[in-house]
Amino acid sequence: MSLITFLAPDNSMLDKAHASFKTHHRDITVVKGLLSEGVIIASSLVATGTEIIITRGGTASAIRNAGIPVTIVEVPITGFDIIRCVERAKRHGRRIGAVSFPAMLQGIDCLSSILGVDIHLYPINEESEAETQVVRAFQDGVDVVIGGFITGKAAQQHNYPFELIDSGAEGILQAALEAKRIAYARNLEKTKTSLFRAVLDYAYGGIIAVDNQYCVTVFNPIAEQITGINNAQAVGKKIAQIWPELNLEKVISLGEDDLGQILTINGVDVLCNKVPIRVNSNIVGAVVTFQDVTQIQQMEARVRRSIYASGHVANFCFNDIIGTSEAIRQPIEIAKKFSITESSILITGETGSGKEVFAQSIHNYSQRRQGPFVAINCAALPSQILESELFGYVGGAFTGANHKGKPGLFEVAHGGTIFLDEIAEMDYITQGKLLRVLQEKKVMRLGSDRIIPVDVRVIAATNKNLKSLVNENKFRSDLYYRLNVLQLKIPPLRDRKEDIKQLAHFFLSEPSGITRHSIKLSPSAIEALSQYPWPGNIRELKNIIERIVAVYKHEIIDAAMINLMLEDENQQYNAIHNSTKPNELEEINNALALAKGKYVEAAKILGINRSTLWRKMKRLGLK
Template sequence: MTDIVLIAPFDDLAENAKKIILENHLNIDVLVGDLSEGVKVAQKCVKDGAQIIISRGGTYTMIKDAVDVPVVEIKISSFDILRGFRDVINYKGKIGVAGYKNIIHGSETVAELLNLDIEKIVLDNEDQVPELIKNLITKGINVIIGDSIGYKNAKKLGFSSYIITSGKESILDAIQEAQRILKVSKVEKTKTERIRIIMDFVHDGIMSIDNNGYITSFNATAEKIFGLDSKEIIGKKVDDVIPNTKMLEILKTGKKELNEIQDIKKSKIATNRIPIIVDNKIEGVVATFQDITQVQEMERKIRHELAKKGFIAKYKFNDIIYKSNIMDICINKAKKFSLSDSPVLIIGKTGVGKELFAQSIHNASNRSKGPFVAVNCAAIPPSLLESELFGYVEGAFTGANKNGKQGLFELAHRGTIFLDEIGEIPLEYQARLLRVLQEKQVMRIGDDKVIHIDVRVISATNKNLRQLVDEGKFREDLFYRINILTLYVPQLNERRDDIILLAEHFIKLYAEKYSKKFISLSKEAANYLLSYDYKGNVRELEGIIERAVSLCSSNKIEIDDICDDQNNYFNDDQNNYFNNNKTDNIPLLSLKDFEKGYIKDIVSKCDGNLTKAAKILGINRSTIWRKLKTD
């Protein structure tokens, strides 16, 4: 079945229509059916998929009330009526004109022009047609001009009858109108379906009412929230479906209401109600409903997935333990930085807690719900740095994962990437990193397309990057790109007011870890900690306290628990380990601990410069990192 079907009330019209369709290479079916028979034909066509029906006269009138698709009328022109009078122009008696109004309308004018005497009968019910035609006989009428039903009945009763046909122009006009309506209808159906799909697949419930308070739309999410079927409620008064609804109030006032929390069944719903205003007149109201319970559950799942991957920031500003004024200034500055989206460079010696600040800034920012990806640039071998940061596609290099791999920048999308020890990135990779930061897009190794990313960059270093720039070891343009906001984290030696507070925190932490009862610091131990020179900052203090808690045999940490031989061992000059041949002066340590302690001391004496320490030790930087990390 074609989209457009022409139903002709009589055969001649059908034949003319077929010729026109053939001449114009149109895809339209033509069927014959008059009045009630035509209605049956039309209903079957619509059932089979027809979208537009064309007909004329009384058949058109009956069909348009019987089907739910557009019906186009083949309209009768003055020329069509004139052709109907063609054979009776010289007739001197009275002529009957019988037919449906839309066929014989205008016949009086034509008859007047031709100086003909007519008697017009308007038909509107096919069952009454024979009786009405018979009445013309009593008026001495022998000639009838009419539509198909008038023509057929007059002929049966012995009248001389002539039919008002439709000319080629009228048929073609109706076909073109049907094509136009079909095109518009398809566009509207596409729009309607697009809107329906959008409405049904958004996470918010959506409901709308017209200016009389009747429900006009109710999407799938709204069905779930309210437990109602849209098919049963659309077209009903909104207050009959949802008691105490405020949508009718909005319809009166025209004032929108946003983010109103209400309880619906077992869920908390955030509701927005917005008036539809056209030409300063309220034409309806749209309400959206967001299931907060569901949103919270989705957020929980997302954060759970991020936590499994390790891409989540655990610490917040409240987790930073301090009472010193210098730290108060530092934290307030960091809080201001969290309100911005600009790159941050955190400067500080090893162990001051640079990542703690990076995580806190992330968690206080508008990216807190996104991933936090921490990268230790010194821990990744230079040969793997590019693939780790930017990812690669299948077959990019020997040993590459067959499915390719996302880079860390991709994984940080919509969140924060923390580039710790950024000064360790080799010069040859700094140019590509700069391009990523400038263009906000990455290209995986072996790929030819870019991937757009939305990432905030926080970097950290324990080196003097300005000096590295002057030495040609760090790109100046990259330095300015990452150093928009600068945060200096003070050394522990600069914040001695915090030492005891931190020590007590670590005591509590490790007492619980090692299942020790209440432990406190002796006065002597506290004084020692206050006077100690912390080269490793908070991290070193934490290590001292962990060892002391582990060794402590009473409920109080004494100075001997802190000042054991290991401290002296780590503070000796490295040459003493080899120049002193008296083994009884060397602490009794395992080879593993001896190696780790020696490496740590060399790194410390190199001010944390792993490249310099690696040259002295004769090993690469990644080996240093691995050995220091092993327990």
């Protein structure tokens, strides 16, 4: 359907419009419709795409009153139209009644003296008023009435003389030109809006725009840089002359997007998006956006270094914890309940049992999952360095400090979670400063007097008995109770032996960077793994599996291979399990007394490693 439609009230004007538009305005559709009938036709025209309707007086008013969302251009009643009508009316007499809508009556009465007639005005606002006003005019003594088509119908019903104020070709062409100007301005605005919208939506690199004749209209500086072609050389030329491989025929002819295509221009690989520009469902051009693939790769690398290298993302969730035993499922359920709170959590468990996996899972299950997860091992750094890492420092706070200063991990973790691993290894002075931060939820950088509020949830972890350390005055009791609001105990692997098979199979299937064929565990191998006490827990199991994958070349792993890998540990375990020295209990108690309860020092006194001491103590009922 045409954008512009001429709505003629009768056959006479229909013929005039066809004749007037035959040469210069063939794109204007002409249909017939008067007043209420015209409203119905106008509604259907708008539904099929018409945006501008050309019509005259009464029909124009009726369409406006109906609230139809369309632009109305009225055919003007020119002075020539009025003069021609009055000259015809003189044949009936000099007293003339003008019955019509107000727009048609404007200025008619001033022609009385010029044309030597007596003109009286009888305005109407609705179609139903026409007959009443015609009758009234003749009751007032007029010789003839003039007006529009509705006036003519009313006069014919009473056989009164009537002359039509007909629109001539001048008014019809004038209305057509006005409608064309409106349509042109509207199309121009739509084209600009569509173009800029496309540019804004895809403006992240080089941008080229073409019209529907494939001529370049936009060529931005990044496009110049990548293609090596100057803007002045590109604009106005066919895109095939600039970039033959671009191939925009599909986009413009079919109106289909072409996204994510990798092309080469000027020796540079680019990621390219091509989208059509539409106006009134017509394709008027296309926009091409593209970016150097190398830059995309560099940006991705920077983002990954910035986020992942700093350890500010929790990668594990509860579904990543392997095992179906009750010993592990119960801590998982408890941890989930802890996750939905904001209280501090103390995770206890032996080395390698998975304390940090639980900490990350708690973070990812909590309402802070969108915030950072910041982890630090308190045993890995000297006390002064640990303090500066936790609380940050200003420039020049100490020798070797960054002159710009550095935010502490509590600031970095704002809105998220901080994980303090090996919290028992933190020195007494740093413990006091940590306690203050936890109590006040504020941090002050080293060398600064400015207080920075922080919103951080604390999860701490240890493989030691903090309560014993508190009794020995090696750990602050107030900090202990601040951290130990919620306590989560992670079981050692020997207490969940039914999970060893599942864990072993998982580590076998996990990519390790070692090229290997498929390897499986025999039932005897699973049994051998289950008999070992695993003092290093899951971490030790993973290391053993990786060691086997690295050196074993057969498809099936048997118990012999497992025992070979665990030979030293098995010998120690079997020796302890099968024999007991007469004074062994007394020796261990004496060593613990001399070492003041410190297992590492007690093991040194006995000449054994800590794991062996632990197994002996468990067998003898000391643990």
